Amino acid sequence: xxxxxxxxxxxxxxxxxxxxxxxxxxxxxxxxxxxxxxxxxxxxxxxxxxxxxxxxxxxxxxxxxxxxxxxxxxxxxxxxxxxxxxxxxxxxxxxxxxxxxxxxxxxxxxxxxxxxxxxxxxxxxxxxxxxxxxxxxxxxxxxxxxxxxxxxxxxxxxxxxxxxxxxxxxxxxxxxxxxxxxxxxxxxxxxxxxxxxxxxxxxxxxxxxxxxxxxxxxxxxxxxxxxxxxxxxxxxxxxxxxxxxxxxxxxxxxxxxxxxxxxxxxxxxxxxxxxxxxxxxxxxxxxxxxxxxxxxxxxxxxxxxxxxxxxxx
Numbered sequence: 001x002x003x004x005x006x007x008x009x010x011x012x013x014x015x016x017x018x019x020x021x022x023x024x025x026x027x028x029x030x031x032x033x034x035x036x037x038x039x040x041x042x043x044x045x046x047x048x049x050x051x052x053x054x055x056x057x058x059x060x061x062x063x064x065x066x067x068x069x070x071x072x073x074x075x076x077x078x079x080x081x082x083x084x085x086x087x088x089x090x091x092x093x094x095x096x097x098x099x100x101x102x103x104x105x106x107x108x109x110x111x112x113x114x115x116x117x118x119x120x121x122x123x124x125x126x127x128x129x130x131x132x133x134x135x136x137x138x139x140x141x142x143x144x145x146x147x148x149x150x151x152x153x154x155x156x157x158x159x160x161x162x163x164x165x166x167x168x169x170x171x172x173x174x175x176x177x178x179x180x181x182x183x184x185x186x187x188x189x190x191x192x193x194x195x196x197x198x199x200x201x202x203x204x205x206x207x208x209x210x211x212x213x214x215x216x217x218x219x220x221x222x223x224x225x226x227x228x229x230x231x232x233x234x235x236x237x238x239x240x241x242x243x244x245x246x247x248x249x250x251x252x253x254x255x256x257x258x259x260x261x262x263x264x265x266x267x268x269x270x271x272x273x274x275x276x277x278x279x280x281x282x283x284x285x286x287x288x289x290x291x292x293x294x295x296x297x298x299x300x301x302x303x304x305x306x307x308x309x310x311x312x313x
Contacts, residue, residue: 006095008187010103010308012037012111012276013194014269017291020056022194023104024300027064030100030253035090036068037105037114040237042078045224048217049240051208067094074224075233080113082121087114103189108275115284116186120153123173133165144168148196151278156271191274191284192308194298204230205265209258212240221248221277239264278292 006008009032009237011023034057036042040050047054057064067090072078093116094101103111133141141164145155155167196204221244224234234245240261247257280286287305289298 006101007116007306008091008101008103008189009035009302010102010111010115010189010304011190011194012104012106012108012191013291014201014272015051015106015291016201016208016269017194017196018295019104019106019194020053022289022295022298022302023102024057024059024064025295026302027060027100028104029060030102031098032100032102033065033067033094033096035087035101035103036066037076037103037107037110039083039107039110041069042072043074043076043104043237044072044082045074046220046228046237046241048215048220049211049237049244051212074085074227075229078252080109083110084113084117106272108272108279111191112279114187115189120170120179120198123177123179126169126173129169129172130165133168141165141168145171149174150182160238162236164239190287190302191279192287192289192290192298192302192305193289195273200292202266202267205269206262209240209262209265213258218244218248221245239268 009026009030011026013019023034026032038050040046041052043050052069054066054069057066068086071086091101103114105111138159138161141161142150142155145153145164145167149155149167149171151285153162153163153167153170156266159167217240221234221241224241225231225245225248231245231249234241243252243257243261243264246252247254252260276286287301289301291298
């Protein structure tokens, strides 16, 4: 980064706590632009299942510019190394324009990777190993990954087979190679984590899921399949796309889909919180925001803690 580096403001937290609307309010107050930190919102045509809610980027009749949303076609591959590259390009553009960059999303891995670099992204692909592991069970793959590495990569029993194979690939690479160095100077950032009591998060997850199903989530999955995507491609995206695809294929009934999806999203929110707490243990300074105080109170807390930044009049 160059000498005109601006301190990044990060708005993150588990799913369904209202991160986007707060980030939009912050960007509006500070004449800023938002950079997406959600690993699935990069894909076009995947709107309801990823919770893009693009109408939330309007405030007081003004649209807040956003970046790294709708940049890939569904079914395309997009990895952490590409995200780091794209983030840095967008970040420099925003700063060069004299705007305040605001990073918003719930992917702790994406956030951490742009703050200090993710050395695992530079471990090369081993196609021979991938072919060798293609038919292994998830349990077998898990057994090939040390608990320490699994924690660093956020690997759990719910992780997709593809990610498990990548973790084994990284594990075997590290047996004979050193991990590439991270950035020598981490990107300066004020990190804010939006939180709610667990019961409120669970209630919001259930309500939002019902709204998405009523507003066309099943139709969205059918549309993606009609576009030519294979079921395996949608299963890869997990959560809503995994369970709704299984329902559309007739492998599970509606009530079972809703129940399993509700449980999966709750487990995902728990893993997100685990990641943020791990970041704090690693030395990141996190500002925890209580969403029960309301968006305006959180906004004022962000503006106060982010320093003496000039806001819009």
